Amino acid sequence: MTTAPLALDERAARADADDALAPLAERFVLPDGVIYLDGNSLGPLPAAVPPAVTDVVTRQWGTDLIGSWNDNGWWDAPLRIGDTIGRLVGAAPGQTVAGDSTSVHLFTALTAAAALRPDRRFLVTDPGHFPTDRYLAEAVARRQDRLEVRRIAPPDLDAFLAEEGDQVAVVSYAPVDFRTGELYDMAATTEAAHRAGALAVWDLCHAAGAMPLHLDAQEVDFAVGCGYKFLNGGPGAPAYLYVAHRHHTSFETPVTGWNGHANPFGADRDYSPAPGIARARIGTPPILSLLALEAALTVFEDVDLAQVRAKSMSLTEFFLRCATELLTPLGIESVTPPDPSRRGSHIALRHPHALGLTHALAQRGVIIDMRAPDLLRFGVNALYTTHRQLLTAARHLQEIMQESAYDPEPPRTGPVT
Numbered sequence: 219m220t221t222a223p224l225a226l227d228e229r230a231a232r233a234d235a236d237d238a239l240a241p242l243a244e245r246f247v248l249p250d251g252v253i254y255l256d257g258n259s260l261g262p263l264p265a266a267v268p269p270a271v272t273d274v275v276t277r278q279w280g281t282d283l284i285g286s287w288n289d290n291g292w293w294d295a296p297l298r299i300g301d302t303i304g305r306l307v308g309a310a311p312g313q314t315v316a317g318d319s320t321s322v323h324l325f326t327a328l329t330a331a332a333a334l335r336p337d338r339r340f341l342v343t344d345p346g347h348f349p350t351d352r353y354l355a356e357a358v359a360r361r362q363d364r365l366e367v368r369r370i371a372p373p374d375l376d377a378f379l380a381e382e383g384d385q386v387a388v389v390s391y392a393p394v395d396f397r398t399g400e401l402y403d404m405a406a407t408t409e410a411a412h413r414a415g416a417l418a419v420w421d422l423c424h425a426a427g428a429m430p431l432h433l434d435a436q437e438v439d440f441a442v443g444c445g446y447k448f449l450n451g452g453p454g455a456p457a458y459l460y461v462a463h464r465h466h467t468s469f470e471t472p473v474t475g476w477n478g479h480a481n482p483f484g485a486d487r488d489y490s491p492a493p494g495i496a497r498a499r500i501g502t503p504p505i506l507s508l509l510a511l512e513a514a515l516t517v518f519e520d521v522d523l524a525q526v527r528a529k530s531m532s533l534t535e536f537f538l539r540c541a542t543e544l545l546t547p548l549g550i551e552s553v554t555p556p557d558p559s560r561r562g563s564h565i566a567l568r569h570p571h572a573l574g575l576t577h578a579l580a581q582r583g584v585i586i587d588m589r590a591p592d593l594l595r596f597g598v599n600a601l602y603t604t605h606r607q608l609l610t611a612a613r614h615l616q617e618i619m620q621e622s623a624y625d626p627e628p629p630r631t632g633p634v635t
């Protein structure tokens with residue numbers, strides 16, 4: 219045994235002892251003996267959610283019945299919860315709506331953004347973007363004849379805009395790469411898009427709740443994000459859509475459902491959009507899930523996201539150090555940028571047997587995920603992750619590899635990896 223692991227123990231102990239956010243872990247229900255490093259895919263259960271859901275089901279639905287649309291604030295929930303999320307992403311009230319999936323909100327955002335630049339040809343997106351974002355960009359382009367998708371990696375965007383900027387309608391990117399955890403400069407990309415006369419659509423799934431975001435200050439045009447990762451709203455939690463105030467009058471939703479009508483209960487013959495962000499509503503929202511998400515968001519009530527970001531950087535920095543000392547000698551490499559200002563809240567390590575290693579870790583109570591073909595993703599959440607847990611996870615992985623205690627060709631146990 220070298221002295222390095224002792225240094226890691228010492229560092230973990232000091233960082234955790236100095237952690238002002240440590241008490242926030244009590245706001246979550248996590249099973250004993252589990253080190254949960256997959257909150258970047260599904261956030262764990264906030265303690266506030268079960269009583270809130272019980273109240274919604276038994277009192278609001280069970281007793282108050284349909285009167286709850288008014289009396290328990292069901293009708294306004296998409297806008298109210300949208301505003302709560304808005305506070306986490308730097309959006310003033312009245313610009314964010316919650317209720318549909320990220321994919322549906324993204325379809326709305328991309329379609330509406332492209333329609334605001336009717337004389338331009340290109341919808342530019344990241345070839346490494348999450349699949350739904352790539353598929354929907356193609357779907358939107360297929361529905362507007364003059365549009366064509368161009369897949370441009372973030373580092374090549376400036377050069378593309380210099381060449382073809384006057385033909386770019388929309389750029390659609392994510393601040394955090396879902397595979398590598400690389401963090402891109404939202405302000406610079408949005409500004410570059412605007413200089414070219416294009417609009418910027420952002421997918422905040424891997425960023426919201428993990429770091430401060432500044433949608434209004436950076437003059438983002440449209441943004442979407444899910445409710446189930448760092449917002450901890452639960453499986454299938456409703457997502458959200460942000461549309462900057464300045465686009466509200468010209469914004470046309472492609473899915474003209476009755477909830478977005480100016481007079482939703484008037485049964486008018488024709489569609490007439492509601493004023494403001496309400497026009498981005500579609501149909502009856504999933505109230506049980508929305509109100510679970512609302513309860514989950516209370517976790518953030520007195521939390522400073524700058525502190526969350528600082529601790530997240532400390533956690534990822536520490537985990538990278540653990541990986542360098544304990545895992546790199548065994549053939550595992552990080553694909554996440556070493557510069558803390560260039561990474562989000564997860565670390566991706568590369569190994570050809572990523573799936574087998576992920577399963578072996580799970581058997582030891584360390585929950586991570588893998589992304590094909592060879593990335594192990596370790597998500598940290600400053601609200602409940604400790605440095606000690608990361609060191610323990612790295613030591614488990616070291617032992618599993620040293621003892622070859624994993625199946626190199628594991629059977630797939632289900633559709634979800």
Ligand SMILES: Cc1ncc(COP(=O)(O)O)c(C=O)c1O
Pocket residue numbers: 319320321322348350351392396421423424444457
């Ligand atoms: C960047 C990103 N966008 C979108 C999604 C998913 O979209 P939806 O919530 O519609 O399943 C994910 C994860 O599933 C994601 O990581």
Ligand SMILES: Nc1c(O)cccc1C(=O)C[C@H](N)C(=O)O
Pocket residue numbers: 258259260348396423634
């Ligand atoms: N949305 C998911 C789901 O419904 C099942 C399993 C995983 C997910 C995810 O969120 C995956 C995630 N967006 C990713 O970063 O890969």
